[in-house]
Amino acid sequence: MKTVGLIVEYNPLHNGHQYHFQQSKKLSGAEASIAVMSGQFLQRGEPAVVDKWARAEMALRMGVDLVLELPVAFSAQPAEWFAYGAVSALEATGVVDSLCFGSESGEIGWLHAVADAMSSESAEFGELLQRELKAGLPYPAAYGKAVAAFVPGTDAAALAQPNNTLGLHYLLALRRLGSAIRPLTLTREKAGYSQVEITDRRIASATALRRLLFEHGTLEELVPYVPEGTYEVLRREWLAGRAPVGWEAYARPLLLQLLQHSAEQLAEFHEVTEGLEHRVKQALPALGALGGADGTGVVEALLARLKTKRYTRTKLQRMLLRILLNHRKTQLSADVLRQGVPYLRVLGFSPVGRELLKRMKKTAKAPIITKVANAPEALPLLQLDLQATSVYALGYASPTDKDLFRDYYEPPVQL
Known part of the structure; x- marks a missing residue:
């Protein structure tokens, strides 16, 4: 089979x-x-x-x-x-x-060529990546540029x-x-991976559909874009109070973690890198009445204060998630993950x-x-x-x- x-x-x-x-x-x-x-x-x-x-x-x-x-x-x-x-x-x-x-791209040939060149760990590639990161690029863009330099002919924009x-x-x-x-x-x-706009009558990205759920607070608008089974399951979970779940639902347990740990203790969590623990601690007092001045939630306000050109929203969300879940660097080391x-x-x-x-x-x-x-x-x-x-x-x-x-x-x- x-x-x-x-x-x-x-x-x-x-x-x-x-x-x-x-x-x-x-x-x-x-x-x-x-x-x-x-x-x-x-x-x-x-x-x-x-x-x-x-x-x-x-x-x-x-x-x-x-x-x-x-x-x-x-x-x-x-x-x-x-x-x-x-x-x-x-x-x-x-x-x-x-x-x-x-x-x-829908084409696998060029990805095979890059993978063949990248399949063994290379100190040269590591140096190229660090050079791009030190230039202030976010990791995805830095990785694409480093690969393009390491594997001539690679389209860095496509790879990103x-x-x-x-x-x-x-x-x-x-x-x-x-x-x-x-x-x-x-x-x-x-529809692209993170495309927020809906431009087709039947196809929309999951990002766009989640936006409809959270901003409009209704399921009916999803009907043209999801199979019947998806709608039925979503409706059942919605009525049971188990959907939709978003980051703001975890604002208080997250704040508890951030407030009760020192900067040095935060640095022990997975994804807390390059001094981000200090940036987090500095951002907390500026959250005001536990949220943004424009009415945004706690987590959204915190992400807005942490975000820079270097640190993408995704990187910061993963960091906050590991803190919320109490995941330490030692638990998720490269040696552990390699298994x-x-x-x-x-x-x-x-x-x-x-x-x-x-x-x-x-x-x-x-x-x-x-x-x-x-x-x-x-x-x-x-x-x-x-x-x-x-x-x-x-x-x-x-x-x-x-x-x-x-x-x-x-x-x-x-x-």
């Missing part, structure tokens, strides 16, 4: 995702699909608009056969480690034949586009893991997914977890996921004890 792998967030799942899913199966010739999906917190350092089980259900309703959770250790990382963790999960299943990702960047890191991860999974790419259609995903947490499966799981019992290179209570004890990254679910539930209107410890109660979604 040929199986295609997808690396997703589905925040929320929309018509563009559905198109990518359908075309991925056609391009790969796959009979089955496995999605590695970020859990409660996402790559840009944001909480998911609905929880991981709701988004797994959206995926299954669309046709995905097996949904595995990308641990929070990897899901809220820069492109390199996000890609490495997700690809390591697909590789660890032992049943994935191909990986199909969306990209702005987010899906192209992720695509390169998927290829690098496949090489570094020695994986036989075949990479494929499709052109991202109609890849140490378990395969099942969030949901279809009847075909059940057959994949049976095969994986023989082929998987990591423990398969369907019940947390039965998980091996020596999995510190799993403990971070369990804690992340508890913190995530604080964003609900009225969290219950089962919400806080839902990982222990909730079985995989089955369709």
Whole structure:
């Protein structure tokens, strides 16, 4: 049974995702699909608009056969480690034949050429990257320029586009893991990764849809842009007080962390780099009445005060998230992350997914977890996921004890 792998967030799942899913199966010739999906917190350092089980259900309703959770250790990382963790999960299943990702270019040849040149660690490239960073460029732009200098002929602007960047890191991860999974790419259609404006009658970016949710406070406007299953799941979660979840829901627990730790203690958290701990401490007294003068929320006001040309919003959100979740540098060191995903947490499966799981019992290179209570004890990254679910539930209107410890109660979604 040929199986295609997808690396997703589905925040929320929309018509563009559905198109990518359908075309991925056609391009790969796959009979089955496995999605590695970020859990409660996402790559840009944001909480998911609905929880991981709701988004797994959206995926299954669309046709995905097996949904595995990308641990929070990897899901809220820069492109390199996000890609490495997700690809390591697909590789660890032992049943994935191909990986199909969306990209702005829709061409994989030039990405292969760059990946071939970049696959071994290079001191020369490190020096080029540091030079661009010292010039004051944000990391994505600095990385693109450094690659263009290291691999002549590379289009730095094209590489800086987010899906192209992720695509390169998927290829690098496949090489570094020695994986036989075949990479494929499709052109991202109609709406860009972060495009806020809606310019098509059926396709809008997840960013644009989240903006509709938070700014307009209604679900009905999403109807043209999402599959029926997505709308039904969103409506159920909305009525239950579990959606939409945004950063401002965590303002007080975040402030507690920022206020009770000294600058030196903040520096111990993952993603707090280059003296940002001092910038954070200096920004806190200027927040005024716990928010911006223009009525913005606490987190938004803090991000506005922290942001500079050097530090992107995404970098700052990831930093604040690691502080909120109490993730230390030692827990998420390069040595830890290089080991890849140490378990395969099942969030949901279809009847075909059940057959994949049976095969994986023989082929998987990591423990398969369907019940947390039965998980091996020596999995510190799993403990971070369990804690992340508890913190995530604080964003609900009225969290219950089962919400806080839902990982222990909730079985995989089955369709």
